[in-house]
Amino acid sequence: MAGILLVEDDPSVRAGLELALTRQGHSVTAYATGEEALDHVRSRRPEIAILDVMLPGIDGVEVCRRIRRLGPLPIILLTARGDDLDVVVGLEAGADDYVVKPVEPRVLDARIRAILRRLESATPDRLTFGDLVIDRGALKVSLAGKEIHLTPTELRLLLELVRHPGQVLNRRYLLRAVWDHTHVADSRLVDACVQRIRAKIEPAPADPVYIHTVRGFGYRFSPP
Known part of the structure; x- marks a missing residue:
């Protein structure tokens, strides 16, 4: 396989x-x-x-x-x-x-x-959020016209967040949706992946404008 x-x-x-x-x-x-x-x-x-x-x-x-x-x-x-x-x-x-x-x-x-x-699982679609463009058909992400290289898991997590703009997604949900995991102890998978995505798409990762942390709950995709 x-x-x-x-x-x-x-x-x-x-x-x-x-x-x-x-x-x-x-x-x-x-x-x-x-x-x-x-x-x-x-x-x-x-x-x-x-x-x-x-x-x-x-x-x-x-x-x-x-x-x-x-x-x-x-x-x-x-x-x-x-x-x-x-x-x-x-x-x-x-x-x-x-x-x-x-x-x-x-x-x-x-x-x-x-x-x-x-x-x-990616389906053809082109999503645009300001300078951030996500082409799910081509599996490409660009920021201000420059291609951003994401791993498959990073892309999957970003797409899951993008599917629910403005909505807070908890770590347990993201573990199931992205990794097929059910153990909440594996939540560090989510946190580490979010950090890597922020380092690639955020102008200032320490002060994110796309992926926001909601303390005690999870993450929210809120494009500017």
Whole structure:
């Protein structure tokens, strides 16, 4: 179903996930190091990257940052249980989702399929809010005539907010709508993604004019 780049330095975990995901119908290319993964992304274009945070040499978070500079490839992080700092840093680096180790292959497959659904769900439409233009058919966003590069998850979240201008959307709703998550503890996915979007579309991210925080509730898209 998907061309997956898997990066995991533990040989047994890597082999197990590669086998399980292949049985789910995916095409998996697996590596043990971040350097190999970056070479693969530069020469080919997988549909999704799955990165272990703890890698020898270049760690998973740095690999995520470098992949993000190359384009909007969806990225899922594999993180050890309880390592909240790894999760937060990874999300700020541009990861779209994360799965806690030990990894249940069915859970990982579900996250992969959710990302694929998000990629396929955009419908042709052109939305204009002042200088901000969102072309859902072309999956492009521009600000004052300059194209803004968003990841698929960032674009999905922005589109969800744009669908409800002026309305406050709580984090639980956004988790379900964008990530297919139901655990409110994963709300940091929403917060980190909003921060990344603001850094790209807001003239002054610390004083946003498009996406506003409603403390204790969630976020509201209020174009000028």
